[in-house]
Each structure stands twice: as C-alpha cells, then as structure tokens.
Amino acid sequence: MSTLDRFESVFNAAAREVFAQQPVEIGRVLIVHDLAEALQDDFLYLAKGFLSVLEARDKPEWELFGGDKPFSVREVLNAVEQFKPDLVVTYRHLHSALREWPHSLGEHVDVLTQATSTPVLVLPHPGRKDLPGHALKNTDRVMAVTDHLAGDHRLVSHAAHFTQDGGTLYLAHVEDDTVFERYIAAIG
Numbered sequence: 001m002s003t004l005d006r007f008e009s010v011f012n013a014a015a016r017e018v019f020a021q022q023p024v025e026i027g028r029v030l031i032v033h034d035l036a037e038a039l040q041d042d043f044l045y046l047a048k049g050f051l052s053v054l055e056a057r058d059k060p061e062w063e064l065f066g067g068d069k070p071f072s073v074r075e076v077l078n079a080v081e082q083f084k085p086d087l088v089v090t091y092r093h094l095h096s097a098l099r100e101w102p103h104s105l106g107e108h109v110d111v112l113t114q115a116t117s118t119p120v121l122v123l124p125h126p127g128r129k130d131l132p133g134h135a136l137k138n139t140d141r142v143m144a145v146t147d148h149l150a151g152d153h154r155l156v157s158h159a160a161h162f163t164q165d166g167g168t169l170y171l172a173h174v175e176d177d178t179v180f181e182r183y184i185a186a187i188g
Helices: 003-014 037-050 051-059 072-085 108-114 153-162 177-185
Strands: 028-033 061-066 087-091 120-123 141-148 168-173
Touching: 028 072, 037 051, 037 061, 051 153, 051 177, 061 072, 072 108, 087 153, 108 120, 141 153, 153 168
Parallel strands: 028 061, 028 087, 087 120, 141 168
Antiparallel strands: none
C-alpha cells in the first residue's frame, strides 16, 4: 500500500461524522393495502401489534388506504399527500400477481420509497404462509440497512425509535460490487 493510500485511509477513518440522534415522533401512520374489507381490521391489528412500541411511545393515529379494488400509484401518492403520515406501512406487490418474484417490491412500493420523503415500512405480505412464528410479533430486533450509513442520522434515529426497550438495533452497511472489489483489492 502506498503512502498516499495509507494517508487517505487514515484521513477517511478520522473524517467520520459523529452520530447525532434526531427526535422522532410518529403521530400518523398510513397503512396501504390491497385487502378485502373483511381482512382489513385483521391487518390493522397485526400492524399495531407488531408496532406496539409506537403505541406506547407515540399513540399514533392510524389510517387505512386501499382495498381489493385496484388503485393507481398516483392514488397512493395522493393519499400520502392528503393524510401527511409520519410513517407508511405496506407490503410488497400490491394488486400484483408477481408475489413469487423476489426481485421487486412492486410498482406501488417502488414509487413510494422514491417519490416521497415519508419513511416506508415494508412488512411481509399478509397472505404469506411460510413466515416464521416470530416474524411479526414485536420489534425486539431491528435492522437498518443502507449504502450510506455514515451521516444518515434520520435512518438510525428512526430505527432506534422502532426498537423496543431492551431490544437490539443492528446497523448494516452494504456496498455495490465495484466499491467492494476496490476495498478487497486494497486490503489484499
């Protein structure tokens, strides 16, 4: 490793921004779903149970949007704009037959995560039969995953807010292949 590379490595290690926790208040939660009316209350109950930490800390107002009649991505964005939630809760592949394809979140969730600044919590589809028993019980283990963890105070603050007292928060940083290969080459 050259002296310049070593200097850059030491400099980058020292240039890390110190985490500063940001206040998080979840006063309004919007649940976006594609369920028949008979199943909507069950999903609301499931979501509230899973997010019981929010009920204890924030006592948010919950709103349901959707139903078994197809709706457009624009209608979802309008609902977010109208309700002004602090959190959107949904699941993959709303009104889609592509549930078996794990490579996409579905068009509704793809747009929600890119076109709004509201945090989006993506839960497993309520129709899944292969979920482990502990999957939607509580938030005693929370993982925040990003490709830019350093300096992302908002993500880490939200993840900590969702973690129940005494729980564990995991912070995971992912790199694209090009950057990862560069790091491996520098180390090796």
